[in-house]
């Protein structure tokens with residue numbers, strides 16, 4: 682089995698929607714269906730935080746969301762939980778610096794799964810790449826209320842630093858990204874953006890997702 686081609690992955694990362702049941706104001710299945718209709722390019726199931734589902738309920742919701750992704754050609758990524766990723770045979774997993782190391786995950790999942798790693802410094806980015814990461818998540822770019830333990834806001838400086846120091850692998854910005862502030866993230870060198878609340882909490886989810894697709898297309902990445 683082969684690792685996913687980086688250029689293909691760059692395309693898939695353009696509008697990367699992340700969501701769990703606690704982020705939704707209506708049924709999660711409906712939220713994802715509407716986001717998919719708007720053209721999201723990748724999805725991460727992040728069932729995390731106060732009131733989140735566990736055990737069978739978590740697995741069942743994951744299954745239902747995965748079905749929607751597969752029916753629409755959208756890769757389905759699991760956040761943090763390697764056992765859930767394996768149980769669902771997800772397309773990949775995203776881990777942070779406090780989660781299972783990417784090296785162990787790569788050894789466990791093999792080459793044909795997507796592994797994303799959060800990086801907050803050049804050293805973390807280098808280590809993630811050495812460990813087999815396919816892409817990096819860099820944030821928080823702007824203030825966010827979707828992650829209780831978010832690090833200090835860094836603006837687009839870390840994305841610029843990583844690119845200036847020669848990091849070329851696919852990279853997304855995350856944290857507080859909206860239709861109004863997305864452009865600088867792309868100008869700084871991100872291939873795409875990761876969004877929870879601006880899409881999951883939108884009045885019109887489909888139109889908002891479509892708006893992100895349009896704004897990312899303007900950047901020419």
Ligand SMILES: Cc1ncc(COP(=O)(O)OP(=O)(O)O)c(N)n1
Nearest residue numbers: 761775776777778799818819855875
């Ligand atoms: C695309 C993407 N980037 C960063 C994160 C954050 O991961 P992590 O630091 O492990 O924090 P949690 O999401 O697990 O709270 C992400 N999930 N996705």
Ligand SMILES: Cc1nc(C(=O)O)sc1CCOP(=O)(O)O
Nearest residue numbers: 820821825827856857876877878
């Ligand atoms: C899951 C996550 N990770 C972050 C990081 O900085 O690594 S910020 C964040 C929350 C993103 O949600 P919203 O789009 O609602 O701000």
Ligand SMILES: [Mg+2]
Nearest residue numbers: 761776777780
């Ligand atoms: Mg994590």
